[in-house]
Amino acid sequence: MLKRIKDSIFDILRQADWLLLCLCCGAALFGLVMIASATNFLNSWKMVIVQACAIVLGVGIYFLMSQIDLTEAAKRWKWLLGFGIVMFLLLKTPLGIENNGNRAWLGIQGFPANIQPAEIVKLTFILVLSRQLVWVKENWGLKSLRSIAFLAGHVLLMVGLYYVISSDMGSALVYIFIFAAMAFVAGVAARWFIIALLGGGAAFYLLWELDKIPDYMKERFMVVFDHNLDPLGAGWQQTRSLLALGGGKLAGQGLFHGIQTQGEYSGSLPFRYTDFIFSAIGEELGMLGCLAVLLLLAAIIVRCLMVARKARNTTESYVCVGVAALLIFQTISNVGMCLFVLPVIGLTLPFFSYGGSSIVTLFAAMGMVSSVQSHSLPDWLR
Numbered sequence: 062m063l064k065r066i067k068d069s070i071f072d073i074l075r076q077a078d079w080l081l082l083c084l085c086c087g088a089a090l091f092g093l094v095m096i097a098s099a100t101n102f103l104n105s106w107k108m109v110i111v112q113a114c115a116i117v118l119g120v121g122i123y124f125l126m127s128q129i130d131l132t133e134a135a136k137r138w139k140w141l142l143g144f145g146i147v148m149f150l151l152l153k154t155p156l157g158i159e160n161n162g163n164r165a166w167l168g169i170q171g172f173p174a175n176i177q178p179a180e181i182v183k184l185t186f187i188l189v190l191s192r193q194l195v196w197v198k199e200n201w202g203l204k205s206l207r208s209i210a211f212l213a214g215h216v217l218l219m220v221g222l223y224y225v226i227s228s229d230m231g232s233a234l235v236y237i238f239i240f241a242a243m244a245f246v247a248g249v250a251a252r253w254f255i256i257a258l259l260g261g262g263a264a265f266y267l268l269w270e271l272d273k274i275p276d277y278m279k280e281r282f283m284v285v286f287d288h289n290l291d292p293l294g295a296g297w298q299q300t301r302s303l304l305a306l307g308g309g310k311l312a313g314q315g316l317f318h319g320i321q322t323q324g325e326y327s328g329s330l331p332f333r334y335t336d337f338i339f340s341a342i343g344e345e346l347g348m349l350g351c352l353a354v355l356l357l358l359a360a361i362i363v364r365c366l367m368v369a370r371k372a373r374n375t376t377e378s379y380v381c382v383g384v385a386a387l388l389i390f391q392t393i394s395n396v397g398m399c400l401f402v403l404p405v406i407g408l409t410l411p412f413f414s415y416g417g418s419s420i421v422t423l424f425a426a427m428g429m430v431s432s433v434q435s436h437s438l439p440d441w442l443r
Contacts, residue, residue: 077127078431081364082120085412085427088357089116089420092338092413098317099334099341100415102325108334108415111174115417119424126428127435132376135192141185145219148178152226162277163229163407177418179223179232184426186219186236187243187383191376194247198375203249212249216240230278231406235390242386243379281404288401298337299401301330306343306351306399313347320344334415336407339399354413355396361412361427362388368434377433384426387411 093116097109134141151157151167158166158175168175193212194203201208216236224233245254268274280295292300305321308314317323321330322341333341342350362385369381388411395410397403409416411423 074124076435077124078364078368078434081361081368081427081431081434082123084357084361084364085123085424086116086120088354088361088412089119089424091354091357092410094316095338095342095345095413096334096415098319098345099322099338101317102323102329111417112415112420115420116424119421122421123424123428123431126425127431129429129432130436131188131380131429131432132374132436135188135376135380138189138192141189142215145182145185145189146222148182149219149223149226152178157226161407163227165227165229165232174417177416179227179229179235180416180418180422182219182223183235183239183387183422184429187239187380187387187426187429190215190240190243191379191383194243194379195374195376198247203244203247209249209253212240212244229407231394231408234394234406235387235408238390239383239386242389243383246382247375247379281406285402285404296401298331298405299398302337302340302399303401305330305337305340309344309347309350311347311349313343313345313350316345318345335409336395336405336414337399338414339396339410342413343399354410355392358388358392358411362392365427365430368430368437371437372433373437377436381430381433384430387426 093109093112096112097106100106100108152164156167156169157164158168160166165179166175166177190212193215197203197208197211201211203209220233220236223236224230241254241257265274269279277295280291284290284296284299288296288300290296301321305319308320314320319341322333322344324330330337330340330344339351339354342354346353365381365385365388369378369385372378372381391408391411394403394406394408395414398405398408409419412420
């Protein structure tokens with residue numbers, strides 16, 4: 062019995078994608094050190110401990126997800142879709158928690174950690190969409206209006222439901238980008254992307270002119286084009302971010318020595334351990350630290366795409382593309398926000414920002430990629 066358990070554990074460890082796991086652990090541990098520095102002014106290790114526990118849990122889930130046959134799992138798309146919808150609807154119950162204007166968390170009173178449904182549902186969304194793309198491509202093709210309407214209906218249902226309930230535009234945009242990337246790779250005709258861009262732009266302009274977009278959201282867009290518009294209001298966070306990044310220069314001011322990262326006063330860098338951790342890294346470790354972050358994330362993304370090329374079927378290939386798209390969009394959005402070239406939409410930096418739900422979900426997503434890698438091997442190697 063013990064030998065059987067030992068052999069099973071050995072097989073699980075042997076089949077996992079260790080290169081991907083090492084890259085992810087390297088990024089997560091780098092982030093953990095920076096979270097420790099960015100929360101030092103609070104004189105508490107609570108967030109560091111929570112993040113460390115989430116990383117350990119995430120690694121365990123990574124190995125678990127590596128054993129799942131994603132092709133078979135995707136065939137249960139109705140259950141996966143239902144799960145995602147239920148998770149979003151739970152936000153309307155007393156379990157839903159509102160923070161910074163977004164009702165995007167689930168929590169129980171007295172429980173030390175909250176859950177962000179949008180993070181978990183990203184995984185089921187990618188699986189369902191990969192299955193739908195394969196089915197539509199085989200039965201209808203990807204050029205007809207019926208095919209596009211069917212696929213768009215899924216993403217609009219999930220994005221619309223989530224945004225109406227939570228008002229979290231950042232996470233909603235992640236879903237849209239994942240859909241666009243997977244649809245592009247699947248072979249959806251370019252004209253549909255052009256139509257979607259033009260239609261989306263026209264709708265945004267119309268909503269802007271009709272005053273249907275909240276004022277705070279308008280201001281976040283406007284300050285990107287004019288940094289002097291409201292430096293003490295809508296542009297405050299990003300103004301401090303630029304000062305932190307500029308203060309780091311090439312090699313930084315030193316870990317645990319950043320002026321703004323360690324500052325206790327209200328004028329210091331805001332959200333320094335979540336949305337603006339990239340700015341904290343820039344201040345304390347300089348441009349070299351920022352480049353190390355970007356290289357680590359780029360390596361993880363490239364590995365996901367390499368596995369996608371070798372996948373045993375298109376369903377699993379699309380899954381890897383969806384995971385890579387998730388990382389690409391969140392990285393560009395977060396770094397762009399910190400550099401004051403994109404508006405603040407509340408997206409964290411993958412693997413580096415504080416957030417238990419985020420880090421566990423990311424490791425689970427990487428476990429899905431690891432599963433594709435292991436199942437692409439011949440039987441004698443598996």
